Amino acid sequence: MGLQGRAALVGAAQYKPEKYMSAPRMFHLEQIADLATQALDDAGMTLRDVDGLITSGAYFHEASSFVPAMVGEYLGVPLNFAEVIDLGGASSVGMVWRAAAAIELGLCDTVLCVIPSRMAPMSPHDDHAMEVMRSSRFGGHSTRFGAPEAEMDLPYGHMAQNTGYAMIAQRYAAQHGYDVAAMARICVDQRFNACHNPGAMFYGQPITVDDVLNSRMVADPLRMLEIVMPVAGGGAMIVTRADKARSLRHRPVLVAGCGEHVHSKSPTYAHDMLAMPIGPASRKAFAMAGLKPADMHMAQIYDCYTITVLLTLEDAGFCAKGEGMRFLREHDFTFQGNFPMNTHGGQLSFGQPGSAGGMTQVIEAMQQIQGRAGERQLARHDLAYVSGTGGVMSEQGALVLRGDQ
Amino acid sequence: MAWNKPLPHPTSISQPYWDGLRDHEVRLQQCEHGHWLFFPRTHCPTCGSRQLIWRRVSGEGRLYTFTVGRVPTLPEFTDEMPQLLAVVELDEGVHLNTTLVGVDPADVRVGQRLRPVFDDRPGEVTLLRYTPVESAHPGVIAGEAAPAAVPAPGVEEKPKRRISCKDIAAMKSLVSEEFTGWSNAFEVTQEIINQFAALSGDDYWIHTDPERCKRESPFGTPIAHGALVQVLVSRLKMPMDYEVVDFVNIVNYGSDRLRFPAIVPSGCSIHGRCRVKSVEQLKSGVQVTLEINVHVVGQDRPSVINDLVMLYM
Numbered sequence: 038m039g040l041q042g043r044a045a046l047v048g049a050a051q052y053k054p055e056k057y058m059s060a061p062r063m064f065h066l067e068q069i070a071d072l073a074t075q076a077l078d079d080a081g082m083t084l085r086d087v088d089g090l091i092t093s094g095a096y097f098h099e100a101s102s103f104v105p106a107m108v109g110e111y112l113g114v115p116l117n118f119a120e121v122i123d124l125g126g127a128s129s130v131g132m133v134w135r136a137a138a139a140i141e142l143g144l145c146d147t148v149l150c151v152i153p154s155r156m157a158p159m160s161p162h163d164d165h166a167m168e169v170m171r172s173s174r175f176g177g178h179s180t181r182f183g184a185p186e187a188e189m190d191l192p193y194g195h196m197a198q199n200t201g202y203a204m205i206a207q208r209y210a211a212q213h214g215y216d217v218a219a220m221a222r223i224c225v226d227q228r229f230n231a232c233h234n235p236g237a238m239f240y241g242q243p244i245t246v247d248d249v250l251n252s253r254m255v256a257d258p259l260r261m262l263e264i265v266m267p268v269a270g271g272g273a274m275i276v277t278r279a280d281k282a283r284s285l286r287h288r289p290v291l292v293a294g295c296g297e298h299v300h301s302k303s304p305t306y307a308h309d310m311l312a313m314p315i316g317p318a319s320r321k322a323f324a325m326a327g328l329k330p331a332d333m334h335m336a337q338i339y340d341c342y343t344i345t346v347l348l349t350l351e352d353a354g355f356c357a358k359g360e361g362m363r364f365l366r367e368h369d370f371t372f373q374g375n376f377p378m379n380t381h382g383g384q385l386s387f388g389q390p391g392s393a394g395g396m397t398q399v400i401e402a403m404q405q406i407q408g409r410a411g412e413r414q415l416a417r418h419d420l421a422y423v424s425g426t427g428g429v430m431s432e433q434g435a436l437v438l439r440g441d442q
Numbered sequence: 443m444a445w446n447k448p449l450p451h452p453t454s455i456s457q458p459y460w461d462g463l464r465d466h467e468v469r470l471q472q473c474e475h476g477h478w479l480f481f482p483r484t485h486c487p488t489c490g491s492r493q494l495i496w497r498r499v500s501g502e503g504r505l506y507t508f509t510v511g512r513v514p515t516l517p518e519f520t521d522e523m524p525q526l527l528a529v530v531e532l533d534e535g536v537h538l539n540t541t542l543v544g545v546d547p548a549d550v551r552v553g554q555r556l557r558p559v560f561d562d563r564p565g566e567v568t569l570l571r572y573t574p575v576e577s578a579h580p581g582v583i584a585g586e587a588a589p590a591a592v593p594a595p596g597v598e599e600k601p602k603r604r605i606s607c608k609d610i611a612a613m614k615s616l617v618s619e620e621f622t623g624w625s626n627a628f629e630v631t632q633e634i635i636n637q638f639a640a641l642s643g644d645d646y647w648i649h650t651d652p653e654r655c656k657r658e659s660p661f662g663t664p665i666a667h668g669a670l671v672q673v674l675v676s677r678l679k680m681p682m683d684y685e686v687v688d689f690v691n692i693v694n695y696g697s698d699r700l701r702f703p704a705i706v707p708s709g710c711s712i713h714g715r716c717r718v719k720s721v722e723q724l725k726s727g728v729q730v731t732l733e734i735n736v737h738v739v740g741q742d743r744p745s746v747i748n749d750l751v752m753l754y755m
């Protein structure tokens with residue numbers, strides 16, 4: 038049962054995060070082709086090697102259906118496996134295991150996983166552009182007739198992510214207590230990491246716990262610096278057969294374990310707002326890899342908000358439920374510390390390029406395992422835990438990645 | 443005033459719930475095995491049964507969680523700032539989204555007992571809000587006589603210090619980093635915006651066309667002209683504890699700085715405050731720079747910053 042570690046991540050590429058308005062506008066097809074060739078170059082492969090494709094379908098600019106066929110045709114690549122994924126911030130983690138599963142099943146050899154997250158050029162007569170604008174206005178909530186959230190959430194102002202995560206944090210505070218300074222340390226340590234990553238949005242801008250605590254309250258108890266900054270960007274990863282990977286440019290990064298869990302779209306309707314889908318997803322990933330949380334050399338944890346990190350640490354089993362604040366106080370999360378986490382800066386300090394936000398974490402894990410993380414390279418770097426989160430803790434996934442010996 | 447926030451569009455499945463609220467009753471679905479459910483559905487998410495009936499319940503419950511939203515989730519909600527978004531766990535065990543009314547944000551506690559408040563203001567439907575059981579808030583918010591979301595602070599007329607503009611030391615003592623308290627609140631209605639559009643000739647659709655704004659504007663609702671909000675300062679009584687006397691004439695010299703950092707959505711109330719930023723003795727008189735900030739009620743970020751320069755002669 039499960040993956041056998043016969044598929045490997047071999048290369049990746051991502052755009053440097055930029056402010057949305059100043060970033061270049063490119064059609065999504067154009068971004069995909071550009072990112073794909075860069076990622077293939079990184080791996081030491083070409084488009085001729087690709088026979089599988091996974092891309093993100095939500096907000097795809099040039100089509101709302103038949104997306105893989107359009108992309109395959111544009112690239113000039115016949116596909117033995119094609120899929121569109123719709124898991125928000127969990128999409129990248131979901132792409133990697135789907136690619137690995139398709140390869141292990143023998144459906145295909147090499148899969149391009151790609152998410153374009155720069156804005157596309159818009160024509161004034163473009164209905165789709167208006168729909169995307171409308172949906173971003175409602176924070177990804179569906180406003181369509183018959184959608185429960187359109188009926189039960191929006192009239193009360195429940196929308197977008199900030200207030201949903203804030204309500205989760207408030208519930209946590211009531212049940213287990215809340216240490217604002219400990220939570221702020223997540224941001225501070227990750228910013229330290231970003232200050233060693235020239236590719237990060239907040240490179241060269243260190244912060245202190247006081248900076249976090251003095252930043253503006255957005256939705257109690259979440260402050261401005263505990264919330265990701267959306268940026269334009271995007272990325273691509275190449276997954277291929279492990280035997281093939283061994284002849285390529287970099288150390289193969291084997292997909293050793295995976296898990297995914299999807300529950301309530303709105304945390305309001307969850308039976309227990311503090312029991313995250315990342316729990317079952319992570320247990321499956323560790324069991325599949327035959328490893329425990331304590332075995333990991335690094336954790337690249339999806340961090341749209343500080344509370345997401347805290348709950349992932351607990352539910353993935355790095356500490357017990359309700360022990361998160363103590364765990365935060367007892368660990369140093371910088372790449373120099375005793376629990377290296379989000380060594381690229383996390384999305385809080387790297388920037389969150391839309392649905393490709395979670396890809397920054399997968400790519401960092403891959404580069405660390407390959408030993409090419411530059412200044413922030415870890416000494417022990419064979420095993421990585423990576424998580425992804427979409428919606429308001431609606432859909433989550435976990436990967437255990439292992440360097441090939 | 444028309445309700446400018448998103449409204450529910452009941453479906454054939456959910457209609458009994460909304461009919462219940464209109465009758466000031468909370469109705470929930472229950473399956474044949476006794477499981478309660480919310481939101482309305484065709485089946486029970488606990489056991490899959492399709493044998494569901496609607497039952498009247500008390501609507502009471504406990505606060506499961508909440509947040510105090512300091513940035514409006516949509517511009518249309520600016521008048522509710524800060525937004526007291528809450529999840530209630532009804533006594534039947536189901537959770538629903540709502541907002542709290544009749545409670546100070548500082549007094550909200552997870553676990554506190556809540557009772558329903560039927561809000562008839564939207565017109566076509568009744569929304570279900572909540573208040574602490576011990577709150578004096580009425581159980582119904584009436585459609586027509588809608589209370590203002592934020593009561594205007596009473597501006598007390600206290601005797602003011604009289605400061606002679608000839609006394610430069612006394613004038614300079616007015617300079618402060620501290621702002622005055624808030625003025626009264628004034629509602630910027632669509633009608634006022636339309637009047638200003640007609641008067642100024644600036645009738646751009648983003649100010650005057652609610653239907654098009656709903657479809658195409660990133661704000662979803664018309665917004666007041668910055669220049670309009672600036673002139674509405676005349677409607678705001680700033681609680682200053684002094685008045686300047688002994689001058690023959692005041693000249694308005696214009697502004698050192700005039701900025702419109704945040705929008706004012708149609709239908710929101712504004713209020714303002716000010717401080718004396720600098721006082722200078724010139725040959726012709728005393729020049730006072732007054733920093734006036736106008737905010738949408740509940741918003742941290744000002745909608746107008748005006749450094750108004752006046753000369754007392």
Ligand SMILES: [Zn+2]
Nearest residue numbers: 473477486489
């Ligand atoms: Zn049932």
